[in-house]
Amino acid sequence: MSIERINHKLCIGCGVCVDTCPMDVIRLDKKRKKAVIKYPEDCMLCLYCERECPVHAIYVSPEKTAPVMLSWG
């Protein structure tokens, strides 16, 4: 789903987003010391990474990237 961007100009490689994400969407690139979005399809739009990032480097879009299965539509 919908985590879209981690701004590497702002990212300080603290790893809070990596720890915070319950879905293991974000990983730390050890060489560049920056957080990278590794599995965006597993994002459940909880927004916690965006909220916890100390430098506001993360943007989560409210739009889905893959269709969500609903009971009716």
Add this chain to the structure above:
Amino acid sequence: MALENVIETDVLVIGGGMAGCFAAVKAREQGVNVTLVDKAYVGKSGATHFSAGDFTFLNPERGHQLDAWIEQINISTEYLNNRKWGEIVLKDSYERYRDLVSWGVRFYEPDGKTYIYRNGVHEHLSMLNREYAPALRRRAVKSGVRILNRIMVAELLKQQGKIVGAVGFHTNSGDLYIFKAGATVIAAGSSSLKSGSTPTHYWTSDAEAMAYRAGAEITGKEFMWGSEPALRPAIKEREQAGKTKVKKSIDVLTRFPEFRGGLSGAMLNPVINAEGGPVIMAAWEAHCGRAPLYADLDAFSPEQKEWNHHFFERMETAEPDKIGLDISKGGKLEYTAGRLDAAQPIPGGAGIWPVNTSCATALPGLYAAGDSCATMLSGASYAGVGLGLCHASVTGARAGLGASEYALKSQKTTIDKRELARLKKIVFAPVERKGGFSPGWVTLVLQSMVVPYFILQVKHGERLQAALVLVEFLNKHIVPKLMARDTHEWRLAQETRNMALNTEMILRASLFRKESRGGHFREDYPRRDDPAWLAWVKLKEEKGEMKVSREPIPQKWWPDLSRPYEERYPRMFPGE
């Protein structure tokens, strides 16, 4: 090359939420060593962290009466609640509240005064949303609990009929972990299908599936959280008020139905259908071609407006900001099923069957707590906001004490090498396959088989049977061929396997219960059938087959059968 770690511990706790942390802390207080594992990060993950934080407890200082509180649950959960457990949970709840306070948990206090929510005679407080899960973690660490994050426990270790530990893997490194435990507490949450808009993708039925495979009994699977029909008086009221004008989607506030996770905690009733009429049951309106549904914000009562105001204040939710929604402005808000889309069960009303008041399961050495433990505090529907976390704290504490007692008495067992090799083969299967099916695809297929409302919400024997044929096929022929291309996908494969098993349980339990009640509605049996179905449906593996059985509730808990049906049951199913 992946490492193999063997960890010996007195008490192993699987899951680091409210239930797991209480279990770990209380066990540690008995002097045993405790290892707490979580497939994500304790204090930041899981249902506990994502809950709004509501905590119900019986407060003698406020003159709360146990009998009145229990009676409300009897009626609202349609008599399938276990009253004995209801009393235990409510009696223990004040002490658990005191624990939380002493552990540094703060409660919502607008204008400096603790806000008290009311639901009938029940009252509850709200823990500050982002603080309480980290506080639980800090307390566990302070007690000397060893926390291991990002470890997906895949199977329980069983020897001579007893649970002696578990096998899991690290979701990043892929290292194998073999836990040898004197006793195990499983507090790994509830179940869902990763579908819909509520962010509950962590609920993948891990606890039930592992316990089921080890031989435990599971119950409560047929009741869907959020599927209860409306109250008779409310429907009459709406009918009398006449139809609300809804211009086709033009005056609808938001067109992002998929982004509704946080709002599912808000009071979004009253709900009206596309024709502006009252909603008896959400899925039924869709069935009759009257979806989409709307929350009519202008028709909110002052109480509902107050509830929503406080909900958004304390949740610090970014969601309305993100989609430009101002709920105070009024208007119509498109309503999505939320929990229903994800096929979630009732908190405290589904999971592993406990056999005593210490939350021991039928498997010696295994204890269950939280949403994984089916005390049936709630019966056929949820007893009310705040009881889930309360139930988790009480069962967690009891399971922790029970497990530590058992661990102190149990003898050290050497793990049978053949059994371990057998489990390792099953656990490693997805990463060892060269070809197979991706967990993402299998999950999508599983969702498309049962998420459409006409399978699990507006049920019918024919459709349940049809879905069961397909889900059985999935479990027999597709799930064993799940393939993981990396360690991340390895966890997903495990979760998919558990979700598929959970789905078969829901379908079999739904087919077995030939009546409608609470969160279980069948078109072919649209009324409650007392006293025949005043019973719990249990599932157990026997000789490789899923066996379904009935356990009647004690007769003294029956409703008064001489009272008219409409009086016994204030909620009205379609077609009544």
